Amino acid sequence: MDIMGALLKGEAPKITTEENDIIERLAFYLRRLEHRNAPDAAKDPQVFPVRPKDARPKKKVTYYLTKLIIQQLEKAQQKLAEAESEGIKLKISKSVIVETALRAALQELEAKGPRSRLHRILRDVCRRTKEAQPTAMTKPGEDVT
């Protein structure tokens, strides 16, 4: 009788021992664990609200803004968030505000040319810079007035 062969192949006769009951219970518990851990196919996949993606390609760029305009931009965003438009709360990112404002100014510049508001403001800025003494950059932490 080849005991070793029977044991290796799992062909050894089964006998009833006190372990059998535990083996059965263990098998049942394992099935329960497996069932619990398995992904439930019947259940609908959980839907999370996803912010609609802008179809237009975006690019992250770096331009310098004065600290004052950054503060004003943040205040504007808060105001827009608090304001309700037709019962809908607006939740607008700073990027959207900057993009919208810039688009409006550039469209006017294209349409009116030198008579546009952006052109006139920039012309004043250039003239004042030319007249004024060169100023130093604000140091980190310095208040902008």
Place this chain on the structure above:
Amino acid sequence: MIIVCPSCKRQHKVDESRLSDKVKAAKCVFCGHKFPIPKPGDVETEPPAVAEALPAAEATASSMRRIAVSLSKGGVGKTTTAVNLAAGLALAGFNVLLVDTDTQGQASYMLGVKPKAGLTELMTGELIPQECLVKARERLWLLAGGRALAGVKRLIARKDFRGEMTLSEALTPFEGQFDYVVVDTSPGWDVLTINVLFYVREVLIPVSLEVMTIQGLLEFSRSLASVQNYHRDLTLKYVVPTFLDKRVKQSEEILQQLTSYYNSRMCPPIRYNVRLSEAPGYGKTIYEYAPGSPGAKDYRDLVRRVAGNDELLS
């Protein structure tokens, strides 16, 4: 024929029938010294006494407890448990033999010893039994495993008859010499694991508290029941939860379930402890490396449980 190395005085068992006439010299596996093989007619002196004297055979064969630390699933803490259990029992004053039947041979690494011979030499009969042992600590002897055991597995597999008793027959010379024989097994189900289960009378199963291990425990329990057909004295005596981490929700739940199934056979759990994984790197047991750690405390509890004495190591 037993030949003695003139350099280190170790004894080697040589099968004369397998030696051809051309073989004139032998190389000692311990010191590497080459020496001429004495001819049968030569006057052979009495073999010297074994360097590391084994404990006196006080314990009777029946009182020597044989415990296998086994589970077919790997990575559950078998070797860590076997080494720290054996070392703990030795610290408690018992004479312990730790047998490593794993081809990885990590028990010797954990104990910081580099044995020249071990279980392979014992089972192939290359050395006399006493020469195969290494004294790893006070009262703790090691019969080391290693890659060479793969050859032993082939040797057992070739046997047509009583292949399952090969280990038992090889360990017969140590009968009654120790209080405990702790056998560390390799993962999986092979001829050597079956041999271990035919040698021991008690089985200790370390169970890490995760689903995969429960599956392994189920398979191993079935295999164990098959072996019990032929070896009625074999009992599953201890189930030791390992890697207990109370932050993991499932581990607590599995522990409760196992406790309800195994009742009195459940041992105090071994908590997840980083010191247990660091200790082998220093070749130390947990009692030597971090005696105040939770790992050391948990293994002391296990030693008390196995020895059935709550006063031990306190």
